[in-house]
Amino acid sequence: MENLSLVVFTVLGQGAAGMAFVLALQGLSRKEPPGGRLTVSYSVMIVLLGIAGMASLLHLGQPFRAINVLGGLAHGSPLSWEIVSVALFGAIAALVSMLHIRRHPLANNRVLQVTTAIAGLVMVFTMSRVYNLHTVDPWFSIWTPVQFMMTSLVLGFASVITLDAMHSTGMQWMRVGVTVSALLTFMSIPLFVLFLGSLPGMTTILADNGLTMARCALLAVGALLLGMPLVNRKYIPACSIAGVACLVASELAGRVMFYDLLAFRIL
Template sequence: MSELSLVFFTVLAQSAVGMFIALGLVELCFKPERKAMNIAFMASLALLGLGALASVTHLGQPLRMFNVMFGLAHLSPLSMEIVALSLFGGAAFTYTAMRVLNIQPMLQKLVLPVAMVLGVVFVLAIVNVYRLPTVLSWNSHWTTFQFLMTAGVVGPVAAALVLRVLAPQLGATQVHADRSLALLALMTMTLSLVGFAAYAVWLGQLNAYLNPFAIAHGELFTVARIGLMVMGVLLLAIQALRGESLNKGSALFAFIFVVLAELAGRAFFYDSYISASAGM
């Protein structure tokens, strides 16, 4: 696995987008206590920061990231990815800062959905980097699906974790939000697993010179991803649906499990690189 920094960047950045969107939905639907939600939104920014840090390490020399901006002249996918990261990060930070400083409450209601939409745009910009016609195993809508599902699965679990930590300040609102986030995670997990099964069938039918699942422990990564994802989401969901929404330890394990699941899935994604010209 030679692309470990990119594995962490894509998974953590997409998870941060999912977490921010999940918290935004909680804010819009439940109107929870303001100060507690300030901390929750800051946690999503911290997760995004970890992802961005991982991306910088991939450059070898961090100052090279400024050279990437020259690609804007011809709309380089990598340059557009950085622009999208800046736009989402800037909008998410602006919204969080406005909340913390209690500036323009009415304007906050506009900035929040804009930041949520820019989060989706950012994920799609990451996808665009990998939709390469010369890479058979990446150039499909399954790449888009998988990257969006990382946000869809990890985001609600991460949001539920931070809200459980903040439960004393949120009161009954946290119980309702916890149950809703658990149901959302169950739905996105089901969609993700069904889609991954279809993706596996598609991979197996590629007119390629080797079996992607035979590359670099592909079967092990696949089993790990499915098992960890199911364990993580069910651990959170069973407690939430039983009304046991104050257990921070189990939520932390659920978060760790789903992040590890997505890291395993992304490692397989990179290791299943199949060039259109190699071996033909």
């Protein structure tokens, strides 16, 4: 599909923002020496954001066009603010990651961790504003920012859980977090479908398409695999990795469907 680069950009970028949020929660609940697990977590977050950034530049055709887009800041252009927020979040996240790699005492500064999380959430919000278009009814609703934020929470908790478990420092509350986030996302899907069905020109065929069913199935399987240790108290690395893969695939499927809704714009 022609919007595949945007699918990758939004899903991975929001996943990175979710990781920053979960890592900030961890930082507020406990203090760890810089390096080790946190270095890996912040490095993965930077990699995800880097891939997302490259995908967004591909959508522009020529990367240097991003500079031209910045000219819209004076007019309050949502796209311009999105680029600024991505750059700001990337810069702060890269700084924190570098501090952890160098095992600098400031790496665990809680103000810096919270600032990184806030920058990530602001980035997710500015992403949603880009799609707040009067000409595209399916996008012009509260469901757009809700879906983007839920993607951040689901992928953020899932990624940090998996990385923590590999270092034997996983926390039960994070498994509860990903389970609850996945459950809320699962519950929001039929509500979003009902919203789509209420729009002029939309049909029940859209509500029952293969992408929606695939997303629900992958979401359920992923949450089950990641939440399994809450029941049997046994961690199986392969299950955790498979769970993350299912959740990422679920969010990608949901985002493909989101961009497919562009076909229902008002002419």
